[in-house]
Amino acid sequence: MDATELIEHVPFASHLGVEVHEAVDGRAAATLPLRAEHSSNPGGLVAHGGVTFALADTVGGAAVVSECERVAPTIDVRIDYLAPATDDLYAEATVARSGESVAVVDVDIAEDDDRSARVATARGAYKTGGDADGSPWTEGVDVEELF
Amino acid sequence: MDATELIEHVPFASHLGVEVHEAVDGRAAATLPLRAEHSSNPGGLVAHGGVTFALADTVGGAAVVSECERVAPTIDVRIDYLAPATDDLYAEATVARSGESVAVVDVDIAEDDDRSARVATARGAYKTGGDADGSPWTEGVDVEELF
Amino acid sequence: MDATELIEHVPFASHLGVEVHEAVDGRAAATLPLRAEHSSNPGGLVAHGGVTFALADTVGGAAVVSECERVAPTIDVRIDYLAPATDDLYAEATVARSGESVAVVDVDIAEDDDRSARVATARGAYKTGGDADGSPWTEGVDVEELF
Amino acid sequence: MDATELIEHVPFASHLGVEVHEAVDGRAAATLPLRAEHSSNPGGLVAHGGVTFALADTVGGAAVVSECERVAPTIDVRIDYLAPATDDLYAEATVARSGESVAVVDVDIAEDDDRSARVATARGAYKTGGDADGSPWTEGVDVEELF
Numbered sequence: 004m005d006a007t008e009l010i011e012h013v014p015f016a017s018h019l020g021v022e023v024h025e026a027v028d029g030r031a032a033a034t035l036p037l038r039a040e041h042s043s044n045p046g047g048l049v050a051h052g053g054v055t056f057a058l059a060d061t062v063g064g065a066a067v068v069s070e071c072e073r074v075a076p077t078i079d080v081r082i083d084y085l086a087p088a089t090d091d092l093y094a095e096a097t098v099a100r101s102g103e104s105v106a107v108v109d110v111d112i113a114e115d116d117d118r119s120a121r122v123a124t125a126r127g128a129y130k131t132g133g134d135a136d137g138s139p140w141t142e143g144v145d146v147e148e149l150f
Numbered sequence: 151m152d153a154t155e156l157i158e159h160v161p162f163a164s165h166l167g168v169e170v171h172e173a174v175d176g177r178a179a180a181t182l183p184l185r186a187e188h189s190s191n192p193g194g195l196v197a198h199g200g201v202t203f204a205l206a207d208t209v210g211g212a213a214v215v216s217e218c219e220r221v222a223p224t225i226d227v228r229i230d231y232l233a234p235a236t237d238d239l240y241a242e243a244t245v246a247r248s249g250e251s252v253a254v255v256d257v258d259i260a261e262d263d264d265r266s267a268r269v270a271t272a273r274g275a276y277k278t279g280g281d282a283d284g285s286p287w288t289e290g291v292d293v294e295e296l297f
Numbered sequence: 298m299d300a301t302e303l304i305e306h307v308p309f310a311s312h313l314g315v316e317v318h319e320a321v322d323g324r325a326a327a328t329l330p331l332r333a334e335h336s337s338n339p340g341g342l343v344a345h346g347g348v349t350f351a352l353a354d355t356v357g358g359a360a361v362v363s364e365c366e367r368v369a370p371t372i373d374v375r376i377d378y379l380a381p382a383t384d385d386l387y388a389e390a391t392v393a394r395s396g397e398s399v400a401v402v403d404v405d406i407a408e409d410d411d412r413s414a415r416v417a418t419a420r421g422a423y424k425t426g427g428d429a430d431g432s433p434w435t436e437g438v439d440v441e442e443l444f
Numbered sequence: 445m446d447a448t449e450l451i452e453h454v455p456f457a458s459h460l461g462v463e464v465h466e467a468v469d470g471r472a473a474a475t476l477p478l479r480a481e482h483s484s485n486p487g488g489l490v491a492h493g494g495v496t497f498a499l500a501d502t503v504g505g506a507a508v509v510s511e512c513e514r515v516a517p518t519i520d521v522r523i524d525y526l527a528p529a530t531d532d533l534y535a536e537a538t539v540a541r542s543g544e545s546v547a548v549v550d551v552d553i554a555e556d557d558d559r560s561a562r563v564a565t566a567r568g569a570y571k572t573g574g575d576a577d578g579s580p581w582t583e584g585v586d587v588e589e590l591f
Contacts, residue, residue: 015198018187040165046290051162052224053204060199077199078546078569081228081375081522083401083420085394087286099418100379104545104573105519107377109418124393124403126377126420128519132545132573139234143193225399225422228375228522230548230567232541246565247526251398251426252372254524256565271540271550273524273567275372279398279426309492312481334459343580345456346501346518351494371493375522381580433528437487 006031006069016061019054023062029070029098033062034115036091050088050122055112056080058094059125063108066096067129071106074141078105080127088122091115104132153178153216163208166201170209176217176245180209181262183238197235197269202259203227205241206272210255213243214276218253221288225252227274235269238262251279300325300363310355313348317356323364323392327356328409330385344382344416349406350374352388353419357402360390361423365400368435372399374421382416385409398426447472447510457502460495464506470539472507474499475556477532491529491563496553497521499535500566504549507537508570512547515582519546521568529563532556545573 006026010016010033016023019041023033035041035058043051060080067075093115100107110125153173157163157180163170166188170180182188182205190198207227214222240262247254257272300320304310304327310317313335317327329335329352337345354374361369387409394401404419447467451457451474457464460482464474476482476499484492501521508516534556541548551566 012192013198014187014189014192015200019200040161042161044286044289045159045161046288047286049286049289051160051204052207052227053166053200054162056203056207056227057198057200060203076234077231079228079230079520079548080199080203081226081420083226083393083422084224085401087223089286099377099415102574104571105569107379107418107520121393124401124420126375126418128377128546128569130545133543139191139194139196139236141193142191142196226373226401228567230540230569232548246524246562249427251424252422254373254526254565268540271548271567273522273565275399275422275524277398280396306486307492308481308483308486309494313494334455336455338580338583339453339455341580341583343583345454345498346521347460347494347498348456350497350501350521351492354493354497370528371525373522373524374493374497375520377520378518381517383580433485433488433490433530435487436485436490 006065009068010061010065019057021058021061023065026065026069029066029101031062031066031069031096033058033094034091048089050092052084055088055092055123056082058092059110059112062094062096063110063127064129066098066108067106070098070101071131075106075129075131078128078130080125082123082125084123086122088114093118102131106131153212156215157208157212166204168205168208170212173212173216176213176248178209178213178216178243180205181238181240195236197239199231202235202239202270203229205239206257206259207274209241209243210257210274211276213245213255214253217245217248218278222253222276222278225275225277227272229270229272231270233269235261240265253278300359303362304355304359309351313351315352315355317359320359320363323360323395325356325360325363325390327352327388328385342383344386346378349382349386349417350376352386353404353406356388356390357404357421358423360392360402361400364392364395365425369400369423369425372422372424374419376417376419378417380416382408387412396425400425447506450509451502451506460498462499462502464503467506467510470507470511470542472503472510472537474503475532475534489530491533493525496529496533496564497523499533500551500553503535503537504551504568505570507539507549508547511539511542512572516547516570516572519569519571521566523564523566525564527563529555534559543572547572
């Protein structure tokens with residue numbers, strides 16, 4: 004199973020409609036359809052910060068997993084909101100550092116129909132060391148089979 | 151309308167089940183029920199980073215709004231994950247700096263039945279200056295009536 | 298006076314040896330010579346995190362000032378260390394968002410003789426709104442003359 | 445050698461005048477005298493962001509080292525500036541999470557004569573796993589002897 008399929012099985016990512024289109028060699032791309040329930044405004048449609056963040060964290064994790072080939076829990080993320088997002092979202096992630104215990108990833112988020120104009124940008128650190136077996140992230144999952 | 155009610159009308163917060171119990175004088179508290187669709191693991195229940203973040207951003211925003219009494223878009227947030235969260239979440243936010251153009255807020259997140267053990271901690275900057283009228287955050291909303 | 302000269306007069310930047318070579322239209326570049334007193338290791342030469350950060354904050358501020366043409370205090374910065382830096386540093390900053398109250402800037406830091414390999418990366422928010430007159434940042438300085 | 449002494453030997457911390465007064469069981473406290481060369485303003489005395497950051501990173505690292513008893517390189521730090529600092533600085537750090545590969549630490553910075561009013565606050569992740577031997581942080585240092 005590759006990182007793309009792995010993410011499809013994450014309940015919250017699936018619930019939001021995130022689709023990871025590619026996740027290979029430390030790079031990943033994903034989309035999220037902006038729905039009424041994702042809005043921050045009862046009178047209109049503008050992505051709630053948590054929606055944009057969930058896409059960023061998901062595609063960032065996919066990029067890391069595509070490179071380190073193991074479950075990689077998020078350590079921390081900073082997200083900066085650059086402009087309101089009022090349409091479907093597109094995100095790209097690139098691993099900036101891939102270490103034995105920590106990976107760092109850059110994520111840019113835009114509206115899908117204007118991918119060159121960022122609406123947000125994020126940077127996160129993910130744990131690539133230590134033993135994930137038996138943790139809440141892998142309980143009930145056959146990790147061996149995943150990679 | 152006070153900040154507590156204001157947040158109840160935010161579609162994504164409502165969709166996730168966030169309840170802001172209190173938002174007054176720069177402090178706010180909220181809960182989020184952990185549901186199967188909020189999980190990061192197809193084989194078990196552990197809060198996805200985006201769920202914890204959405205709660206943090208929502209209660210952080212409520213704390214800011216309770217003090218500055220205006221719509222306050224998120225500028226940026228850093229979240230650190232300290233432990234896996236496998237039960238309903240509780241979050242508290244406290245404004246650390248309240249300025250004319252920017253407010254800073256500290257947020258601690260725990261499981262609701264053990265509020266002293268943080269599962270995550272966040273810090274965000276929110277915009278308290280400039281004109282929010284006519285922005286995507288207030289389109290279709292009678293801002294005058296809100297405050 | 299342009300942003301380049303402005304930074305030369307900042308005591309701490311000058312003390313560290315920071316030179317801003319360019320600061321125009323939201324972009325800036327600067328260097329810092331790595332000296333023995335900048336080290337994090339008594340037995341060798343590796344840039345202390347505070348040295349790399351000071352360069353990042355300085356060049357980031359210069360980029361913002363080059364665009365907004367006013368004193369712009371730092372709101373917050375995140376810096377990620379990607380590799381140890383053991384030689385003179387080079388940094389480039391690009392404004393990612395330039396708003397009426399807040400600007401966001403991206404900064405990449407490398408060793409000067411290998412500018413394509415980042416040793417650190419930072420992102421900061423700077424205050425571009427409100428009145429800086431009479432603040433500790435401008436006390437004793439003729440701000441009118443600066444811009 | 446305890447963490448307090450260890451930091452005294454860090455060239456840049458020593459150069460700035462940082463004194464770590466205590467570093468034990470995941471908590472540390474330090475001071476930094478504000479000198480003319482630390483200023484951000486040629487016409488007055490206000491701490492440059494890089495000075496405040498260097499103190500935060502140093503005391504944060506001391507807190508981590510006091511708990512994990514090994515060299516712990518900084519992974520990333522976010523610092524928020526809450527008020528201008530125009531006098532000697534005092535900082536306290538507390539480890540929020542101490543893991544086998546990553547520790548997270550909270551740092552509050554104030555003026556030394558008014559320790560309850562924060563001028564800045566920082567949060568950082570430090571690497572506590574992997575092998576630091578032979579890295580630029582320990583070159584020329586007898587790590588065995590340090591701990």
